[in-house]
Amino acid sequence: MTSLANKKIVLGISGGIAAYKSAELVRALIQEGAEVQVVMSESAMQFITPVTMQALSGKPVYSSQWDARITNNMAHIELSRGADAILIAPASADLMAKLSLGLADDLLTTMCLARDCPLLIAPAMNLQMWGHPATQRSLKRLEDDGVIVLGPGSGDQACGEVGMGRMLEPSELSEQLVAFFQPQVLSGKRVLITAGPTFEAIDPVRGITNRSSGKMGFAIAQAAVEAGAEVHLIAGPCDLPTPLQSTGRIKRTNVITGEEMHRVTLASANCDVFFAVAAVADWTIANRASQKIKRQEQSGLHLEFRSNPDILLDMAKLAKRTSRPYCVGFAAETDRLGKHSKEKRIRKGIPMIVGNIGPATFGLDTNEILVVDEKGNQNLGRASKLELARKLIAIVSSRLP
Numbered sequence: 501m502t503s504l505a506n507k508k509i510v511l512g513i514s515g516g517i518a519a520y521k522s523a524e525l526v527r528a529l530i531q532e533g534a535e536v537q538v539v540m541s542e543s544a545m546q547f548i549t550p551v552t553m554q555a556l557s558g559k560p561v562y563s564s565q566w567d568a569r570i571t572n573n574m575a576h577i578e579l580s581r582g583a584d585a586i587l588i589a590p591a592s593a594d595l596m597a598k599l600s601l602g603l604a605d606d607l608l609t610t611m612c613l614a615r616d617c618p619l620l621i622a623p624a625m626n627l628q629m630w631g632h633p634a635t636q637r638s639l640k641r642l643e644d645d646g647v648i649v650l651g652p653g654s655g656d657q658a659c660g661e662v663g664m665g666r667m668l669e670p671s672e673l674s675e676q677l678v679a680f681f682q683p684q685v686l687s688g689k690r691v692l693i694t695a696g697p698t699f700e701a702i703d704p705v706r707g708i709t710n711r712s713s714g715k716m717g718f719a720i721a722q723a724a725v726e727a728g729a730e731v732h733l734i735a736g737p738c739d740l741p742t743p744l745q746s747t748g749r750i751k752r753t754n755v756i757t758g759e760e761m762h763r764v765t766l767a768s769a770n771c772d773v774f775f776a777v778a779a780v781a782d783w784t785i786a787n788r789a790s791q792k793i794k795r796q797e798q799s800g801l802h803l804e805f806r807s808n809p810d811i812l813l814d815m816a817k818l819a820k821r822t823s824r825p826y827c828v829g830f831a832a833e834t835d836r837l838g839k840h841s842k843e844k845r846i847r848k849g850i851p852m853i854v855g856n857i858g859p860a861t862f863g864l865d866t867n868e869i870l871v872v873d874e875k876g877n878q879n880l881g882r883a884s885k886l887e888l889a890r891k892l893i894a895i896v897s898s899r900l901p
Contacts, residue, residue: 502533503678509534510579512588512608513553514595515543517658518624518667523548525589525670526556532674539563539579541595541608565607576610583617587677589650590624590667593635600641620648620680622673627663650676651746672746679726679744682890685897687728690771692825693721694778694811696736698758702803703789710779711862714738716830716885717777723889724773725749727897732771734764736778758784758808765811769818773896774825776812779832784808816849826900828892829853832861841872851899854892871895 509529513522522538529536538553540563550561560569567575580586588595588608595609599621604610612619621642629635630652643649651668668676695717701707714735721733722743731750733742742752753768755761758780765774786804793801812829819827827850831841834857841855852873861867868882871892880891 504529504681505533507534507584507681508537508582509677510537510539510583510586510611511557512586512591512612513538513540513544513548514588514590514592514608515541515546516590516592516624516667517547518590519544519547521667521670522589523552523556525673526553528670528674529677530557532678535559537562537579537583539608539611541606543592563607565610567607575607576604576614579607580611580615580617583615585618585620585677585680586612586615587620587622587673588612589622589673591621593623593625593629593632593638596621596623596635596638596642599647600638600645618646618648618680620650620677622650622667623652623665624667625652625665626657626659627661627665630663630665648680653746668746675722675744676747679747682723682726683894684728685894686724686773689729689773689900691721691724691729691731691773691775692734692765692768692771693717693724693731693775694734694736694761694765694780695721696738696740697779698736698761698781698808699756700758700781700784700808701788702785703791703793705792708781708783708785709737710781712736712738712779712832713863714740714778715863715865716856716861716867716889717775718743719885719889720775720777720892721750722886723893724775726890727893729773732768734761734768734778736761736780757781758811762809762811762814766814766818769815769825771825772900773828774815774819775828775830776815777830778811780811781808812848812850820849826851826896828896831855833857837870838872838877841870842877845872852896873899 536557538557538561554561570578598609604613653666653668654664655666696714697710697712699707699709718740724731725744733752783805786806816827831844833840837855841853845853855870867885869880871878
């Protein structure tokens with residue numbers, strides 16, 4: 501994945517123990533394809549060395565506004581020109597205060613004041629410092645000035661206390677930076693997504709399920725958050741982390757059965773777009789046992805099935821009455837993908853359906869999908885599920901009123 505390909509990122513590091521995470525952040529950004537230029541404050545060098553950051557970034561590290569390596573001796577100008585963004589991680593309380601007041605007494609702060617590109621900061625400090633009224637005033641002024649604030653998170657701190665103020669993890673910052681550069685085509689929209697399998701109990705230890713991993717639904721959730729949406733992800737039994745949770749724009753509800761998923765989905769139907777990605781079991785067990793069925797008792801085992809409620813059909817009926825949400829169904833087929841997907845779209849009465857060959861994608865990080873709507877069929881080819889999810893989001897956003 502090279503979601504930051506051709507992006508030039510200036511990584512600023514201010515003084516704080518979280519500076520040790522900046523080394524891993526450089527690696528994460530480079531793995532995403534970014535070109536990273538590191539600028540350090542004098543206090544940052546008390547926590548991590550320029551040698552380390554130069555080795556990881558592959559570029560000279562700058563810390564002095566008087567650095568003669570810059571031809572015109574204007575490092576604060578030259579380093580920010582051509583950059584796609586400046587990310588300061590960690591951003592200390594002192595640095596936030598300076599930036600909020602427009603103070604510029606070293607290379608890092610002067611560069612931020614002279615920039616012509618977006619500025620993102622990842623605060624990192626003790627919980628008392630974070631909660632102090634002066635820091636909160638700095639935060640508000642920075643946000644009012646258009647600075648993007650990533651985090652902070654909550655948890656164990658180097659001082660031994662626990663609470664808000666932890667710098668987000670490098671992987672979270674990398675994800676949020678990737679999201680920052682995605683087109684905000686769903687800004688202000690509410691998106692509802694079902695993902696993963698369901699599990700229908702036979703007895704307390706056995707059940708019927710399917711091979712869905714949930715990866716496609718979770719990829720769509722990530723792409724929707726990246727596109728600016730507020731997302732509610734309803735997940736069946738799967739062990740996937742919630743994507744972009746640190747943004748605060750995704751809510752996750754875990755369910756087990758098809759009936760649970762139906763109930764939660766219909767209760768959350770006040771949304772703009774609904775992606776029915778989950779592989780919901782068509783049937784549930786009507787005569788499930790209250791105790792484990794013993795092997796010696798299974799010779800006369802008889803299971804009675806009843807249909808699970810049809811989540812997509814019920815959401816489509818709601819959309820016809822209220823003109824929202826825009827419903828996108830999914831069809832996992834084993835043959836004649838185009839024909840079966842088109843038939844399912846018409847049968848459900850929805851504007852769009854996405855088809856894929858089921859056994860060939862379960863559990864993988866890649867997929868090949870066919871988008872079917874009133875405009876015809878569009879094969880998006882084989883790619884990572886996240887890449888396909890971003891393409892799908894772009895298509896859906898173009899269809900919205």
